[in-house]
Amino acid sequence: MLTMLFLMVMATVVPVFIFVVARPPAQRAFARRLSTVRGRYNVNGEPGVNEQVRKLLASRATVVRREKTLLNRFLPDPADVHRQIEAAGKKWTVQQYYMGSGVAFAVPLLLFVLLGLPLWMAMIVATAAGLGLPRLVLNILAKRRIAQFVTRFPDAIELLVRGLRAGLPIAETMGAVASEIEGPVGSEFQAVSDRMRIGRTLEGALQETADRLGTAEFQFFVITLAIQRETGGNLAETLGNLADVLRKRMQMKLKISAMSSESKASAYIIGVLPFVVFGLISFISPTYMAGFFADQRLMIAGMGGLIWMSIGAYIMRQMINFEI
Structure with a gap:
């Protein structure tokens, strides 16, 4: 029964996950958009503009080439990490970034092991924290500085x-x-x-x-x-x-942000509500929700629910993310 439930969850989640993650590479979207702009505004075919377009594409080739594989989207590349640190305006080194990733990996792993949770669950959460948390913090700092x-x-x-x-x-x-x-x-x-x-x-x-x-x-x-x-x-x-x-x-960005603020608030509420309800029920009746940390079937069901929620949050984010 446990194996059948796990196979059903994976057969449903994996195709959707591949569809969401394996989107066209960034270089194709960049080249397609650049060709559209060039065809729209360079109707007479000025040689100077064409030459500059080729130079810009050649200068960005080394940056785009590292984004071709799906593995590079998850594993931190030292060159990308160094560029993000510079974009965030920090004096950190790449070694310090990897040390932070190691700490983010070790803390939840030790915490889950001390709580007596299964090792596979601890490894999944620790790996996600080690790969995601440092990158998330660095992206937030970089976006804040770029906005300024x-x-x-x-x-x-x-x-x-x-x-x-x-x-x-x-x-x-x-x-x-x-x-x-x-x-x-x-x-x-x-x-x-x-x-x-x-x-x-x-x-x-x-x-x-x-x-x-x-x-x-x-x-x-x-x-x-x-x-x-x-x-x-x-x-x-x-x-x-x-x-x-x-x-x-x-001004257009601020106007769009104001118009989409209601949708963003709804997405935040929908995303946070399950965790709030889970915490309140756990506080009121700890034994009722304890099965999610002891029963293997409930663990698999909870992991599947988290994956589905992540996919839904990504889709809602793309729906309210307008490009100008």
């Missing part, structure tokens, strides 16, 4: 515009932005300025920052500068238009 960067980035572009209209070169205006604007914007522009001082080209220094941050706003800035250096034109006017577009983009 995006908020102040239009101000930095407008400061660049004023410096260019005053007759300063682009390198000196970036140094002025680094000294005048505090926070992530100033630190990133200071890093670009430092790379240029040691001999890096402007496009290379900016593209390295764009790959580390992974924001569309800074990528727009890099593409604007690259195309302007190939085709010419008024850089101050182009950057001024870009700053206006980024502000409107930010």
